[in-house]
Amino acid sequence: MSDASHSLDERPTRPPPPVIAPPGLVRRVAQWFRQPGVLNALPVLVLFVTGFGAPLIIVMEFSFLPSRTFGYHGTWTLENFERIFSETFYISYLWSFGMAALTVAILLVVCYPAAYGMAKLFGKWSIIVTFLFLMPMFVSENVRLFGWFLFHLPRSGVLAGIIREVFGAEDIGTLLYTPTSIIFGLVYVYLPFVLFPMTLGIAMIPKDLVESARDLGASRFQIFREIEIPIAMPGILVGGLLSFVLAVGAISESKVLGGMSVITIANEIQHEFTYAQNWPMGSALATIMIGVVAVIVTFVMGRLDLDALLGRK
Amino acid sequence: MKTPCWMKWLVGSWTAFLVLFLYVPIICVIMASFSKSRFFKFPYSDFTTKWYDKTFASPAVEGFLSNSLQIGGVVAGFAIVLGFLGALAFVRYDWKGQKIYQKMILLPIFFPQAVLGLALLLWFTYVGIIPNWWTAVLAHLVWIVPIVILVISIQMYGFDASMEEAAYDLGAKRWQVYWEVTLPVLAPGVISGGLWGFLLSWGNFPLSAFTTGADSTLPEWIFGKMVGSYTPMIPAIGSLIIAAVAVLTFGGFFALILMRRRHAR
Numbered sequence: 059m060s061d062a063s064h065s066l067d068e069r070p071t072r073p074p075p076p077v078i079a080p081p082g083l084v085r086r087v088a089q090w091f092r093q094p095g096v097l098n099a100l101p102v103l104v105l106f107v108t109g110f111g112a113p114l115i116i117v118m119e120f121s122f123l124p125s126r127t128f129g130y131h132g133t134w135t136l137e138n139f140e141r142i143f144s145e146t147f148y149i150s151y152l153w154s155f156g157m158a159a160l161t162v163a164i165l166l167v168v169c170y171p172a173a174y175g176m177a178k179l180f181g182k183w184s185i186i187v188t189f190l191f192l193m194p195m196f197v198s199e200n201v202r203l204f205g206w207f208l209f210h211l212p213r214s215g216v217l218a219g220i221i222r223e224v225f226g227a228e229d230i231g232t233l234l235y236t237p238t239s240i241i242f243g244l245v246y247v248y249l250p251f252v253l254f255p256m257t258l259g260i261a262m263i264p265k266d267l268v269e270s271a272r273d274l275g276a277s278r279f280q281i282f283r284e285i286e287i288p289i290a291m292p293g294i295l296v297g298g299l300l301s302f303v304l305a306v307g308a309i310s311e312s313k314v315l316g317g318m319s320v321i322t323i324a325n326e327i328q329h330e331f332t333y334a335q336n337w338p339m340g341s342a343l344a345t346i347m348i349g350v351v352a353v354i355v356t357f358v359m360g361r362l363d364l365d366a367l368l369g370r371k
Numbered sequence: 372m373k374t375p376c377w378m379k380w381l382v383g384s385w386t387a388f389l390v391l392f393l394y395v396p397i398i399c400v401i402m403a404s405f406s407k408s409r410f411f412k413f414p415y416s417d418f419t420t421k422w423y424d425k426t427f428a429s430p431a432v433e434g435f436l437s438n439s440l441q442i443g444g445v446v447a448g449f450a451i452v453l454g455f456l457g458a459l460a461f462v463r464y465d466w467k468g469q470k471i472y473q474k475m476i477l478l479p480i481f482f483p484q485a486v487l488g489l490a491l492l493l494w495f496t497y498v499g500i501i502p503n504w505w506t507a508v509l510a511h512l513v514w515i516v517p518i519v520i521l522v523i524s525i526q527m528y529g530f531d532a533s534m535e536e537a538a539y540d541l542g543a544k545r546w547q548v549y550w551e552v553t554l555p556v557l558a559p560g561v562i563s564g565g566l567w568g569f570l571l572s573w574g575n576f577p578l579s580a581f582t583t584g585a586d587s588t589l590p591e592w593i594f595g596k597m598v599g600s601y602t603p604m605i606p607a608i609g610s611l612i613i614a615a616v617a618v619l620t621f622g623g624f625f626a627l628i629l630m631r632r633r634h635a636r
Contacts, residue, residue, distance in 0.1 A: 093466040095460045095466030101456055102460070102476060105516060109479075116493050117490045175379075175385075176386070180383075189624050197613050198573075199576060201396075204396070204605060204606070208396075208413075209395060209399045211411070214410070303482065303483060307482075307486050327486060331581075341493070344486050344490065365473075
């Protein structure tokens with residue numbers, strides 16, 4: 059805030075060109091704040107600092123406090139992290155990251171043809187297809203997962219009922235309460251998160267480039283591997299990354315469909331914060347998860363040009 | 372390039388299959404809400420609307436509903452203003468730090484939501500705020516504003532800045548240009564941004580679960596009942612949630628198409 063007041067003080071005397079007298083730090087900050095872009099970004103930045111930056115810092119600080127500390131005092135310690143690495147928490151991490159990776163792999167294959175169609179083939183229909191894909195996304199994921207629960211219910215569910223009526227098979231077993239059902243739920247919930255960025259990416263492939271490759275004798279597969287995939291990569295990366303991160307932190311799927319057959323790391327964190335009332339432990343678990351996610355996100359985001367993906371002319 | 376006919380068919384039917392896949396659970400929920408028996412069994416032959424009557428008569432549900440509406444409405448309002456300003460900074464101006472800003476505001480989207488909810492709960496408790504619906508609004512905004520910025524930005528990238536310059540050349544004042552050129556052209560983006568804000572807040576569970584305090588929302592109620600015991604009120608309320616989304620998305624969709632038509636004239 060002191061920077062803003064400086065900028066007011068200095069308004070009458072505009073800074074001289076930097077070649078003659080290099081501006082000081084304060085003046086440079088004041089100059090930065092005077093850019094119209096910064097002024098527009100300011101409310102968002104305030105929201106970002108108070109609603110995202112600060113909570114994360116608090117979580118990280120709490121992870122170094124002794125077990126079952128509630129107030130913010132106590133000497134810093136590494137005991138939470140020691141416990142995490144000496145006990146079996148790694149199993150939850152492996153399940154969460156493994157299931158998320160598998161979900162992304164499935165989604166990339168499943169979504170590509172549809173994304174290609176929406177970007178290149180469907181023409182004026184694609185806006186209607188987009189709408190159809192978009193609408194379920196706004197229905198609370200709990201409601202939709204509950205629908206799958208009804209679908210997969212053993213014996214009395216929709217699937218079992220259809221099979222019984224059509225084929226006469228009495229008991230077909232059920233997908234519910236298994237890790238497979240969790241992955242099923244993750245694939246279902248995060249499908250649009252891969253599909254839409256992928257469509258944006260594929261839309262960036264220039265038509266004439268593909269045509270000239272074809273004229274030069276490239277096969278369909280060569281075009282796919284050497285032109286389409288590299289050019290659409292930003293969209294594919296954003297979609298894959300988004301669904302991976304969200305799937306790692308998903309809490310509903312394992313409870314509603316998986317029947318807690320697998321304890322994911324998000325469930326573990328939630329458990330520490332709520333039932334176990336051990337905030338420092340929950341914070342330590344969350345900190346490790348955030349750390350891994352942050353490394354992956356920074357790595358991928360570093361090689362992205364958002365302007366191009368979103369359609370800067 | 373000519374795409375062979377069989378491939379178009381293949382891609383088309385695969386896409387249709389995916390659309391169907393997305394709607395299967397929604398159809399199941401709606402179906403279950405009309406089943407008369409206390410426990411769902413498919414197929415069933417006794418239809419009833421008594422679960423809806425029960426739902427409408429329940430004061431508890433009314434409370435959850437008004438919380439959801441209230442949070443969603445306030446979130447949409449803030450999201451429009453913050454999203455519009457944020458998108459201007461994202462797209463229109465070139466400024467030092469823009470590239471970092473563009474990536475930074477995406478971070479809350481690329482973040483596990485339940486963990487964000489818990490982190491916010493910890494932060495509120497640390498500062499001494501007892502969670503209520505306002506803290507839920509803040510939590511939703513952290514996640515929703517970046518998405519709304521993207522929605523408005525995509526519209527803004529297509530905006531022809533020379534229209535503004537033309538207006539200036541014709542003698543318009545700054546606010547006139549803003550009010551009569553910039554806003555009308557970007558209105559579809561702003562409106563859809565607001566719709567996104569409301570709808571994402573309306574359906575959100577992982578953030579609400581930890582930040583609403585006593586002011587629980589409908590998705591929270593459903594989750595609580597689901598991990599508890601089955602009651603036919605779950606599909607009934609689920610169907611109402613679906614109906615609200617359907618009305619808003621259809622309405623928004625046709626409004627946007629109409630606006631585009633009128634604009635094209």
